[in-house]
Amino acid sequence: MKYKSILDLIGHTPLVEVRSLSPADNVRMWVKLEGQNPTGSVKDRIALALIEDGEATGALTKDKTILEPTSGNTGIAIAMVAKLKGYRFTAVMPDNASHERVSLLHAYGADIIYSPGAEGTNGSVAMATELAKDKGYYMPFQYGNEANVRAHYEGTGPEILEDLPDVKAFVAGLGTGGTLTGVGRRLKEHDPNIKVFAAEPELGELVYGLRSLEDGYIPPIFDPTVLDGKVKVKARESIVWTKALMQKEGIFAGISAGATIWVAQRVAERLAKDGGGDVVCLLPDGGWKYLSTEAWTQELDVAEEQVEDVLWW
Numbered sequence: 001m002k003y004k005s006i007l008d009l010i011g012h013t014p015l016v017e018v019r020s021l022s023p024a025d026n027v028r029m030w031v032k033l034e035g036q037n038p039t040g041s042v043k044d045r046i047a048l049a050l051i052e053d054g055e056a057t058g059a060l061t062k063d064k065t066i067l068e069p070t071s072g073n074t075g076i077a078i079a080m081v082a083k084l085k086g087y088r089f090t091a092v093m094p095d096n097a098s099h100e101r102v103s104l105l106h107a108y109g110a111d112i113i114y115s116p117g118a119e120g121t122n123g124s125v126a127m128a129t130e131l132a133k134d135k136g137y138y139m140p141f142q143y144g145n146e147a148n149v150r151a152h153y154e155g156t157g158p159e160i161l162e163d164l165p166d167v168k169a170f171v172a173g174l175g176t177g178g179t180l181t182g183v184g185r186r187l188k189e190h191d192p193n194i195k196v197f198a199a200e201p202e203l204g205e206l207v208y209g210l211r212s213l214e215d216g217y218i219p220p221i222f223d224p225t226v227l228d229g230k231v232k233v234k235a236r237e238s239i240v241w242t243k244a245l246m247q248k249e250g251i252f253a254g255i256s257a258g259a260t261i262w263v264a265q266r267v268a269e270r271l272a273k274d275g276g277g278d279v280v281c282l283l284p285d286g287g288w289k290y291l292s293t294e295a296w297t298q299e300l301d302v303a304e305e306q307v308e309d310v311l312w313w
């Protein structure tokens with residue numbers, strides 16, 4: 001296949017069945033591999049959408065530097081799109097981000113401003129918001145920009161429906177809420193009975209890329225009315241199931257994928273009692289950026305913790 005630009009490879013990611021992870025014979029579980037995007041994550045979709053939206057509205061011009069608070073994936077994706085389109089880019093990120101992320105950003109030519117690691121992404125958001133008062137910066141702000149939601153409403157959602165028109169449930173992690181809001185809206189427009197569930201970390205549990213709404217910041221673009229429930233996850237379960245994805249299905253995905261697949265299994269158990277069908281679980285990125293966390297070498301067994309879930313069904 002031939003492409004004019006790497007940007008043409010964004011989206012149209014594959015859906016793969018993960019048969020061994022389904023808890024019931026009448027439920028088929030599918031994972032959408034967003035790690036297949038050019039920089040290895042779902043964020044390529046929104047990086048392109050955010051920058052093209054800035055260009056379309058006239059807010060982003062060639063004399064400006066793009067500035068964005070990001071825990072990594074969005075920064076790497078914006079760095080790639082900015083490089084191709086000829087913009088300078090500065091990422092604001094916590095100083096405890098994994099070194100693979102920092103190296104990749106530098107490789108794409110981005111500058112990095114560090115916020116205190118202890119303050120997490122909220123610290124990066126606060127710092128970037130302050131810096132963006134300088135008119136030389138253009139801050140797309142993925143947490144508050146509808147172009148983030150639109151990338152999923154117009155891209156990810158329709159792709160799922162094209163592959164699985166009868167999908168019964170969709171599960172994704174909660175970061176900015178862009179994936180859940182955009183895909184959720186599109187799926188429910190197609191069929192209001194499709195269920196949408198979030199994987200949300202328990203307060204204080206670190207699952208890279210995901211956030212707990214209980215920490216006090218609710219992303220403005222996140223529309224909780226698209227949800228039929230959410231399941232709280234711990235770092236431990238996320239790591240255990242990231243490893244299980246690799247060992248049972250040969251899928252090398254990031255840590256939030258483990259959180260999401262764990263939640264998808266809870267949803268599948270419920271769906272099994274309700275006639276069964278297809279569950280789609282979005283895996284945001286590949287495992288490369290997490291190798292230094294040694295998730296795959298830890299001796300953890302499949303978690304048997306009590307499930308503290310809320311499925312409004």
Ligand SMILES: Cc1ncc(COP(=O)(O)O)c(C=O)c1O
Pocket residue numbers: 073074173174175176177178179180208209210254256284285
């Ligand atoms: C690794 C990872 N997983 C999940 C998410 C959540 O996606 P969204 O921001 O669309 O809610 C993100 C992004 O924040 C991420 O980087």
